[in-house]
Amino acid sequence: MTDEPDERIVPDVRETAADIASMEVRGAATIADAAADALASQAAASTAETPAAFEAELKAAARRLYETRPTAVSLPNALRFVLWDMEGESVAALRESVVESAEGFQADLAAAQDDLGRIGANRLRDGDVVMTHCHSTDALACVKAALDQGKELSAVVKETRPRKQGHITAEQLREWGVPVTLVVDNAARRYLERVDHVLVGADSIAADGSVVNKIGTSGLAVNARDRGVPIVVAAQTIKLHPGTLTGHTVEIENRDETEVLADADRDRITDGHPGDPDFAVENPAFDVTPPRYVDAIVTERGQFPPESVVTLMRELFGTDVGEPWD
Amino acid sequence: MTDEPDERIVPDVRETAADIASMEVRGAATIADAAADALASQAAASTAETPAAFEAELKAAARRLYETRPTAVSLPNALRFVLWDMEGESVAALRESVVESAEGFQADLAAAQDDLGRIGANRLRDGDVVMTHCHSTDALACVKAALDQGKELSAVVKETRPRKQGHITAEQLREWGVPVTLVVDNAARRYLERVDHVLVGADSIAADGSVVNKIGTSGLAVNARDRGVPIVVAAQTIKLHPGTLTGHTVEIENRDETEVLADADRDRITDGHPGDPDFAVENPAFDVTPPRYVDAIVTERGQFPPESVVTLMRELFGTDVGEPWD
Amino acid sequence: MTDEPDERIVPDVRETAADIASMEVRGAATIADAAADALASQAAASTAETPAAFEAELKAAARRLYETRPTAVSLPNALRFVLWDMEGESVAALRESVVESAEGFQADLAAAQDDLGRIGANRLRDGDVVMTHCHSTDALACVKAALDQGKELSAVVKETRPRKQGHITAEQLREWGVPVTLVVDNAARRYLERVDHVLVGADSIAADGSVVNKIGTSGLAVNARDRGVPIVVAAQTIKLHPGTLTGHTVEIENRDETEVLADADRDRITDGHPGDPDFAVENPAFDVTPPRYVDAIVTERGQFPPESVVTLMRELFGTDVGEPWD
Amino acid sequence: MTDEPDERIVPDVRETAADIASMEVRGAATIADAAADALASQAAASTAETPAAFEAELKAAARRLYETRPTAVSLPNALRFVLWDMEGESVAALRESVVESAEGFQADLAAAQDDLGRIGANRLRDGDVVMTHCHSTDALACVKAALDQGKELSAVVKETRPRKQGHITAEQLREWGVPVTLVVDNAARRYLERVDHVLVGADSIAADGSVVNKIGTSGLAVNARDRGVPIVVAAQTIKLHPGTLTGHTVEIENRDETEVLADADRDRITDGHPGDPDFAVENPAFDVTPPRYVDAIVTERGQFPPESVVTLMRELFGTDVGEPWD
């Protein structure tokens, strides 16, 4: 065994890192849970003899995990949360603190969507109409909790091109007995007049209050504000993007063009020259909604104006500038 | 033969009316041309013996034509234009005035798209990027004329669900050598940053300056204004809706739901109960953009701020309140 | 008899002028009708021997009428309309033209409110909710015509302090069977969510498109725009203020403070010193709504965006800068 | 005596609960003071033998008090504040902590309005004109403190229908020597041009930054923003509504219609049929102003942008989601 922290990373961490990298482990909550688990394993299995060595090991493990997929917002979150709480004057105390912190994080994670749902449901009144965009389990948790509170709701569901996840939302809502009107994305503004809330999820939320979510959210939010309809974002705190505290911007993935255009259509448009260098299909997965178009962000820790989410981020993950694993 | 004007309507008018009703004659310009032609036939074939009888006949013919498809905006336009100019103190003079007026209208119509294109092209600068919505030959005429003026343009083309007419636009633009980026409608706001003009057509334009166009136009216009991008509507004057001078609103057609959702998808969402009474697909064909979100309306008679189009309407079709065939 | 035109003014004109000055003749339409009548009397009774003398007489009569109450918007309107049409090469022809012009104006005036009502009614759909401010017979004519068209409407009626003319509106609407919800002016914004149109009248309309109407209109319009509710102004063309063509602003009358505050209340507030020099009650009768907060102005000549009303004013009253009686 | 916490509630708590329920104890500060006092009594008189039993008793007492009037915002505030600080490992320590916490809360409460006034006064400059809505002792405290700082102010006072509490404000301001201009609510926008600050109180403030205040506040705030006049809300922290942290919305009371309309007026409008089922008077007491129309909320703890008030709420009442008495 060596003194190099990197070489003392335990197999559990290595495996989790590999699984995240290969996307075998995916989904914001699943990744966060696995990362916390891995850190707890590292702590449990550590043979470090000094607190400093222990801390170096844990940071090395965190760095290893982080680097597998730095754009997955819940990953640095889980790592920051667990490491931030690491405290103790002996290796034993540090180990206990990390394991406890990881378990606490995992327990919170398990309860978060239900808690969030109940909070979001409180904003909805009996008889309200919500408009949805894409498919967000956090947003749907608010609807479900409102139904459980005995409220009747109905929904205008945007199909959400290119992948039409609105169909999944519609299916779920119908299963719960919610009347659904399905419309194309282009029709959204026309239906805002009869809508009481725009209710969406988030891919990640930045320290400057902007919301990164499925492409089309920002255009919808601008129209909702113009029509006087409040827009609510439902997002567990693992969606808060710690890198944005230090100004980092969230990278927007460009997905495959075949989601937008079948090859045959492409050929037709380019007149049988599919390699037409001046014909591009662009397919950004997300867009950025500035905070001034969002009325509230509902988390399992309560609801917040988007401009105050930075405070919640600092409360959850520390106010130290810089990555805790550096 | 009888004195009842309705019974003196000539076969040409009857046939044209039938063709418009059956949609054998369709398209704004084609309908307008046929209606003017029919009125000229009525005038030519009229056996009226007094000016009053002649006028009654023409009005009856106009009414017959109008009632076949009162929502087709170019139809009352053509009728108003021809009838408004009917002037003369004898049957012969009246006949000549109607025939001339119809021919003038038809000649203007034939030249209108090219004239409009040249005017719209003058707004575009070399190197500009235009964003299109749906497929509008009036809007494309502006691009074509700009290319003919030697300007280089590129385009961001919205696919325009549900019918994806953006594909036709993209195909046409590629044929003309214009570089095209195709995006889903949801992505439009994200691309506005790199766009110099939003350029769309119109289904009809109202006296209060609002623009009725393919569903999605209003939401795009609100975002374009928010991002500081000018929005230009290209529309021949046959799109000006005379009924709106007297406050009538333009009826928005709801099209078949299968344009939005295949039957199989519907079954899946409603869990195999396709008759689910609480599941609706709504598919409005058009929406209404208020004038405050439009920078200019380009017609073959020049460009206008939307708030001034009412003046053009009164200039073209008279300031008399009420339908000229009543 | 003298050559001074002022001394040739006929008794009818003198009497009408006195009646307007003493407010025995009042109300926009009544004043306009009386003024046209008086000019016709002057024309009929004129003993002028040359066209120039006739014209000078008519202008003198118009000036005399105008100066009795220059702030009554319909008065210069009637005068301008009648004089603008004065044409002819002999005294007889001029006389005939003035009499005809006056009669035409009076006939139009008699029909205007009904015509306006039918046009405004076309903007209303079955089931719509309108919000009213103050009591305007032009606005109510739109409601009445819509009811006559078979539409069902309901209304949110603002009480309209200080004089609570909303009560008259409510009474009228109940008589017609329209369900009414009466609210204080402060509650208006809260009810805009359920309202489809704000529908108000006008005291006068300026060439720059601004609307002078009962105090509170502008604040309501700003809120209606913010909530996405269209605001419609119903106003006969006699409300178009010709002086504003040349930049004149409409004077806003300050009414008696006892409309706002009973003397006893005043004494209490000023602690028994009713002459408290630092306690003022201000009671402006009207305010000014800029055109950007108004969606349409409905007149008997059709509907117009407020920015186009100047064109209608020039069409009705001439494009000559300056007063026609000078 | 039993072990059921509910049955161990002391008479002082029962009496206070009854007084709050019967509205013998009313007013935000008075209720908060009484509730803190009652919890201190419960703590002092408790015969609980274990810390757990003590805590259960206190929670039961809090719940009892809370349920008497759950919409009175200062009540849960007082309870949360006192319970949140409850800490200790023995019954004696817990008792002491509750009594101290209650006393601390009461002392802060007593000083709050003066502290708030001094802070709000700092925003006002010598010579400024403030516009007031309704009657708020918190808002007036800012004016008073500014006068005490030697600044000269004047005021435009809205009468504030339906109850005209503006008269009380005007009376108070005149007593302090502040020149007053009294206007009807409809005239507010017209006077904003000469006003430097809109200064209002609050009934309660929500975690999403919205301000619940006397009906008419939101419409005034929208106009103030449109005219570039800053709007300041003066509100002690007992107005911060803890339930809104978890998404609850503030219920808006509808008050008696006779505040709006005398019975005689009602009869006249409904033509002698006072039971007219289609004639309603609605009289909501409050409305909701979104944070984007408010420039600052002034509390005794400093001034805050409305979007940051959630942070103050969490600082004062804890970050735990859920009611502390559950």
Place this chain on the structure above:
Amino acid sequence: MTDEPDERIVPDVRETAADIASMEVRGAATIADAAADALASQAAASTAETPAAFEAELKAAARRLYETRPTAVSLPNALRFVLWDMEGESVAALRESVVESAEGFQADLAAAQDDLGRIGANRLRDGDVVMTHCHSTDALACVKAALDQGKELSAVVKETRPRKQGHITAEQLREWGVPVTLVVDNAARRYLERVDHVLVGADSIAADGSVVNKIGTSGLAVNARDRGVPIVVAAQTIKLHPGTLTGHTVEIENRDETEVLADADRDRITDGHPGDPDFAVENPAFDVTPPRYVDAIVTERGQFPPESVVTLMRELFGTDVGEPWD
């Protein structure tokens, strides 16, 4: 002599064209006057024998004049106005019509600034504060006329970099006894609070209602709208740009960089390498203010909302699309 119209252009026209080209004749009004004069000379001196030949000659003369400086807005205006009125069935009648039309245009031109001033002055009230940008004799004519009406005004004068024409404005205003506060352009927003009108001139005005004026106007107008201050543009009708009727955009001149930066400063910034290819000074002379930021355009023909100016343009210069000299 030949039949080629170009060769029949008279010396007066040739000289005027040369003077305009060499900028010996400059200034919007001077150019317009000279162009009308030249056309009248052509008409007077024409030896054309047929009406067609006469018209061809006049068009050739107009084209020759136009091409000397196609961006000078008043030049095509003058030409259009004179040619548009050319009417007659004989050469003599045509000649007379052109000469009369030119004389009428010249007479109107001579009176225009005074007429405009009186109209603009009517918008100003006694005691008002105006903010000026650059130096505009049309804007100053409004101030002068208001002073002549006995009103007292004061002014906030922006210095207007780069050429500081604000100094000329300040000097003129002081000569008239108007109190002046001079500020840098950066300070404008801070002073808008105490300003009643922003009053500027125009270089040219487009058919879509946008105003081309000295660089800085658009930024000022956006701030004036944000602060609720009306912005008035004073511009004679020779500033209406006829080319914009057909979509042409107004070319914005870039002036010499030494107006912005002395050579010595440039050297210092680029560290003694004055040819630094990555250091540019840009100095656009004008910018474009969209109509939504302008409250009124004051001309000698009355005041207009910017959205209605297109109607005035068509009234003055004809509704025919295309250049009258083609």
Place this chain on the structure above:
Amino acid sequence: MTDEPDERIVPDVRETAADIASMEVRGAATIADAAADALASQAAASTAETPAAFEAELKAAARRLYETRPTAVSLPNALRFVLWDMEGESVAALRESVVESAEGFQADLAAAQDDLGRIGANRLRDGDVVMTHCHSTDALACVKAALDQGKELSAVVKETRPRKQGHITAEQLREWGVPVTLVVDNAARRYLERVDHVLVGADSIAADGSVVNKIGTSGLAVNARDRGVPIVVAAQTIKLHPGTLTGHTVEIENRDETEVLADADRDRITDGHPGDPDFAVENPAFDVTPPRYVDAIVTERGQFPPESVVTLMRELFGTDVGEPWD
């Protein structure tokens, strides 16, 4: 020696106070550093015998320093920070705490600009164009750090009248190899179309989220928002103004008029009467940008929406209302 704390102030404090008063010590960071140093000297040299006496001495020293230049925002900041942390039960412990706290503050200060620069740089993307106003080393630190990250940037630099500090900015950027386009302030709006970020510094930042910065910032920010360009303020936390927590407004200095206008120019404008009482030059150094026009404030502690800066202020300087030296 006396017991009066004021008389126990040590020479170091007295000298530093004198240097700040005479502006020998100037610049936000330099003043803050000197003030912290002076408090540490006071603590080190104190001969106080009780903790209470020690605290009184330190407060007296702080007050002395503060009163020399109460408008220098970094001065009270430094004092608050050092005093807020003063903790200990003996004089020795208190002394140590003050010395440590001062050293910690000084160390943070030394690192702050670099830290801030790295955070701000993260918001910038390769190829971005930034627009600058005035000369801010904090803003430039963001550019420098982005260049160090290997990004290529270019800049549009406003000259920033009256003192043209834009020249210094341009010089610095050229030294770093950044391509620069220099424009007059009036041209800013025209260039916003090609700009990705407006990047400015701050003189001070208030608790209500408003930004006090070089005159012209607010007008620029309003235009940037209108054109959809994000505006970023770079400001170390010593720019956060603690007095604003209690509602104090930041005083705006008026600088000498000769910065705006040379004496010769003044004489010319006032026609040789330089004492013209009605000619004023006003030269405010700063203006106030409301938070709704700012997208992010970048500090060395991370980036924040302006509405959340109050939370950072309370975190850094305590939540106690009132000055810590009173």
